[in-house]
Amino acid sequence: MSIRPLTLVEYIGQEEVKKQVRVLIDSAKKRVESLDHIILAGPPGLGKTTLATVIATEMGSQIKVTSAPVIEKKGDIVGLLTSLKDGDILFIDEIHRLSPAFEEILYPAMEDFKLDIIIGGGVGKKRYSKAITLDLSRFTLIGATTRIGMLSDPLLSRFGVILTLDYYTEGELSEIVKRVAQIMAVEIEEEACMEIARHSRGTPRIANKILKRVYDFSLSHNRERIDTDTVRQALRLFSIKDYGIDSLMLKYLRILVESFHGGPIGLTTLCSALNEDRKTIEEVIEPFLLRMGFIKKTKVGRVAQGKAFEFLSNFRDT
Numbered sequence: 001m002s003i004r005p006l007t008l009v010e011y012i013g014q015e016e017v018k019k020q021v022r023v024l025i026d027s028a029k030k031r032v033e034s035l036d037h038i039i040l041a042g043p044p045g046l047g048k049t050t051l052a053t054v055i056a057t058e059m060g061s062q063i064k065v066t067s068a069p070v071i072e073k074k075g076d077i078v079g080l081l082t083s084l085k086d087g088d089i090l091f092i093d094e095i096h097r098l099s100p101a102f103e104e105i106l107y108p109a110m111e112d113f114k115l116d117i118i119i120g121g122g123v124g125k126k127r128y129s130k131a132i133t134l135d136l137s138r139f140t141l142i143g144a145t146t147r148i149g150m151l152s153d154p155l156l157s158r159f160g161v162i163l164t165l166d167y168y169t170e171g172e173l174s175e176i177v178k179r180v181a182q183i184m185a186v187e188i189e190e191e192a193c194m195e196i197a198r199h200s201r202g203t204p205r206i207a208n209k210i211l212k213r214v215y216d217f218s219l220s221h222n223r224e225r226i227d228t229d230t231v232r233q234a235l236r237l238f239s240i241k242d243y244g245i246d247s248l249m250l251k252y253l254r255i256l257v258e259s260f261h262g263g264p265i266g267l268t269t270l271c272s273a274l275n276e277d278r279k280t281i282e283e284v285i286e287p288f289l290l291r292m293g294f295i296k297k298t299k300v301g302r303v304a305q306g307k308a309f310e311f312l313s314n315f316r317d318t
């Protein structure tokens with residue numbers, strides 16, 4: 001059994017998104033038509049690819065999975081589109097990285113299920129090229145993005161639905177850990193699942209990764225049952241810090257708290273101090289820090305909260 005959930009029931013959390021998906025699927029099935037094109041937005045590791053495969057399973061559709069950076073030539077995208085059958089789902093990860101030329105191929109494909117291509121042939125003076133329009137099957141495009149702000153307006157407007165995934169609560173992450181442990185036939189205590197959840201930065205991918213390291217640790221130490229103590233020792237061994245904060249977030253907090261005494265500081269100053277663009281700061285770094293209550297956005301700039309000061313002082317000690 002795969003650790004990736006296959007159905008909506010197995011997909012834990014994201015209740016609002018699941019409600020919307022359920023309605024879209026029910027309606028498409030009753031209309032006996034393909035689903036409208038969908039954008040899945042949200043930080044990495046929150047379950048966008050998983051949700052796309054869940055949607056395909058629930059629809060009884062085939063899914064082709066690709067990622068914008070691997071689409072290098074026009075032929076790649078034309079080949080993908082023409083290989084789809086009615087009801088199939090095409091999943092393009094990191095769709096914000098699709099080049100404008102390829103986006104333009106998608107517009108008529110998404111809107112009218114048509115593909116405008118130029119074919120050429122002949123030799124020497126008899127060379128010719130002509131534009132032809134191909135009919136495509138009625139497919140569904142699911143695009144995933146960590147940076148919705150980077151999507152061009154014309155592309156975004158061709159998606160019928162935008163579903164935004166949010167960070168998971170510790171309770172939900174603990175459920176995810178419990179489910180995966182069961183699949184892996186690993187014995188783990190309830191409180192140990194919560195301890196893993198607390199270090200997973202709201203992200204199932206991190207939770208699953210920590211569980212694997214904890215399992216390695218328990219095997220190597222011949223522990224049959226994983227308890228909180230085992231989790232803590234494994235976290236220490238593998239240097240997994242509190243809240244699973246990553247280096248970019250840590251750098252952000254240090255600049256705000258240590259270099260600017262907690263702020264307020266403006267976005268432009270943060271950009272140059274971190275050497276990052278506005279979008280990375282606003283869409284990748286800040287959502288988690290806001291959610292954790294580490295920072296607040298005010299009219300005069302970003303301000304560190306007590307929790308951020310506390311976190312950094314404990315962090316230095318560990």
Ligand code: ADP
Nearest residue numbers: 003004011012044045046047048049050204205
């Ligand atoms: P993304 O595409 O957003 O980067 P993935 O879909 O690859 O994230 O998910 C990362 C991992 O987390 C997968 O291995 C998947 O099993 C797990 N996962 C994600 N969302 C859920 C969920 N809602 N319930 C259970 N497991 C999940």
